[in-house]
Amino acid sequence: MIVLTVLALSIIALIFGAQAYLMQNDTVALYLLAIGFISMGLAVYVLVQSRKRMAKMKIETPKIMTTVECRKCDTKNVREFERGDFVFKELDKCDKCDENKIITAIYKIVKEKEKPFTI
Amino acid sequence: MAFVAGTDIVSQLLYAASMLFFVVIMLYGQKIQMYVMIREVENSLRKLKLIKEEGRKTTIETIKEIGKPETDPSPRVDRYLEYFTISPQSMDPAGIVNKLDHILDVRDSRFKDEVKLMAPASDEVQVNNLENTLEAAMALNFIYRVVRHFYIQGKKTLSPYVIMQLQMILPLVMKEAEAYSSALKAFAYGQPIGDGVGALVAAKLIYGSKTRKVPKDCVVATIPFEGRTALVVKARGPGGNVGKPGDAVKELIEENKGKIASVIMVDAGLKLEGEKVGEVAEGIGAAIGGPGVDQYKIEDSLVKYKIPVNAVIVREDIADAVSPMRKEIADSVDSVIERVKSVVLERTKEDDKIIIVGVGNTIGIGQ
Numbered sequence: 001m002i003v004l005t006v007l008a009l010s011i012i013a014l015i016f017g018a019q020a021y022l023m024q025n026d027t028v029a030l031y032l033l034a035i036g037f038i039s040m041g042l043a044v045y046v047l048v049q050s051r052k053r054m055a056k057m058k059i060e061t062p063k064i065m066t067t068v069e070c071r072k073c074d075t076k077n078v079r080e081f082e083r084g085d086f087v088f089k090e091l092d093k094c095d096k097c098d099e100n101k102i103i104t105a106i107y108k109i110v111k112e113k114e115k116p117f118t119i
Numbered sequence: 120m121a122f123v124a125g126t127d128i129v130s131q132l133l134y135a136a137s138m139l140f141f142v143v144i145m146l147y148g149q150k151i152q153m154y155v156m157i158r159e160v161e162n163s164l165r166k167l168k169l170i171k172e173e174g175r176k177t178t179i180e181t182i183k184e185i186g187k188p189e190t191d192p193s194p195r196v197d198r199y200l201e202y203f204t205i206s207p208q209s210m211d212p213a214g215i216v217n218k219l220d221h222i223l224d225v226r227d228s229r230f231k232d233e234v235k236l237m238a239p240a241s242d243e244v245q246v247n248n249l250e251n252t253l254e255a256a257m258a259l260n261f262i263y264r265v266v267r268h269f270y271i272q273g274k275k276t277l278s279p280y281v282i283m284q285l286q287m288i289l290p291l292v293m294k295e296a297e298a299y300s301s302a303l304k305a306f307a308y309g310q311p312i313g314d315g316v317g318a319l320v321a322a323k324l325i326y327g328s329k330t331r332k333v334p335k336d337c338v339v340a341t342i343p344f345e346g347r348t349a350l351v352v353k354a355r356g357p358g359g360n361v362g363k364p365g366d367a368v369k370e371l372i373e374e375n376k377g378k379i380a381s382v383i384m385v386d387a388g389l390k391l392e393g394e395k396v397g398e399v400a401e402g403i404g405a406a407i408g409g410p411g412v413d414q415y416k417i418e419d420s421l422v423k424y425k426i427p428v429n430a431v432i433v434r435e436d437i438a439d440a441v442s443p444m445r446k447e448i449a450d451s452v453d454s455v456i457e458r459v460k461s462v463v464l465e466r467t468k469e470d471d472k473i474i475i476v477g478v479g480n481t482i483g484i485g486q
Binding site for chain 1: 127129133162301304308309310311319322326356357393442443444445446448449483484485486
């Protein structure tokens with residue numbers, strides 16, 4: 001609410017500044033335009049920051065992957081995790097041989113956001 | 120009246136405003152800083168509330184989906200979230216381990232009974248997973264309540280010390296809360312977590328061998344390992360369970376009358392900032408976390424028969440330990456097995472009997 005008021009006041013200051021410039025009152029115009037631009041910049045900055053904060057409030061859920069392998073014919077398949085999956089669970093028969101496929105790994109892939117420190 | 124000689128009215132007003140600003144900062148600077156800090160804490164508290172509510176919602180939905188209760192489980196879940204455990208009195212520390220062990224056993228069986236009442240249609244694996252889910256929701260609820268307590272206290276007293284302390288530790292608290300939120304989802308879906316890397320190593324060694332149950336909630340398999348006989352122990356999966364490796368190791372040592380050449384413990388170990396997730400390190404000692412009861416039991420048995428104990432850990436931070444297992448951690452399993460092999464080859468003789476303990480929560484990991 002305060003931010004929006006500041007934004008409205010900054011627009012008024014800019015309008016008055018423009019009017020003062022047209023009336024050839026250069027000093028007043030300069031001050032009003034400076035105040036208008038600075039307060040508008042501050043208001044926009046605060047609005048952007050609050051939007052960023054709102055975006056941060058959301059909790060990211062990473063994708064969980066399941067690796068399914070056939071140990072006889074060395075085939076490997078990675079798919080999304082399904083409820084009921086667990087490591088070393090035996091699944092249905094392999095398409096190429098008679099061996100049962102098994103889940104060999106369940107993991108999430110994390111993309112590092114932080115800059116690595118190399119000291 | 121002119122503030123500065125020879126200048127116009129706008130300059131004088133600006134000069135007055137800057138003087139006023141200076142005076143305000145001088146007199147109320149600390150209070151302004153306090154309000155900024157309180158606002159920061161308030162934002163984090165709002166996020167904590169969101170995480171906590173989300174956790175509660177996920178828990179209730181999972182109970183409804185898996186447990187098929189006849190009545191709404193929400194009131195019972197809310198009651199469960201407020202449960203507390205009082206640790207035994209430590210003024211006279213003699214015998215405190217057994218007291219703590221007993222309290223933890225009572226807590227565990229009470230929690231399991233509650234879960235069975237909430238979710239009558241769930242099997243043993245699902246009961247374990249739901250219990251873990253509820254514990255994560257409990258942790259989130261506790262974090263929220265503590266932060267809220269200090270926030271209100273700080274606001275009431277406007278004490279800079281209360282607010283500053285809270286504001287300083289908030290990044291760590293938030294990190295932990297986000298980790299628990301992630302853990303809650305992992306438990307609800309039965310996904311392996313970073314802490315389970317020890318159990319995963321043991322499962323990989325055990326896979327295909329015959330297992331038998333050992334106390335409490337653990338399994339053991341006897342396998343040939345680099346010319347030695349290895350008794351590989353892990354918690355019984357794939358439900359969320361850490362078992363009691365202390366009791367299991369004690370029983371195995373007694374069964375073999377102390378004739379064990381070495382005990383090798385594999386667990387997740389906390390990494391320091393700057394270290395890579397999934398790095399494998401080796402050391403000496405009983406690598407096991409928790410309240411210390413199992414570590415005590417293992418050390419007690421080892422000392423009795425003078426059995427050497429080696430540890431292999433996989434480095435990860437607390438957030439990685441309680442959230443779904445990262446690829447780097449899952450990929451480290453083969454390196455851990457190689458490291459265990461080298462320890463066995465260097466520290467034991469052929470035909471020796473060794474115990475390999477895969478410590479950690481075995482959720483999402485079978486055997």
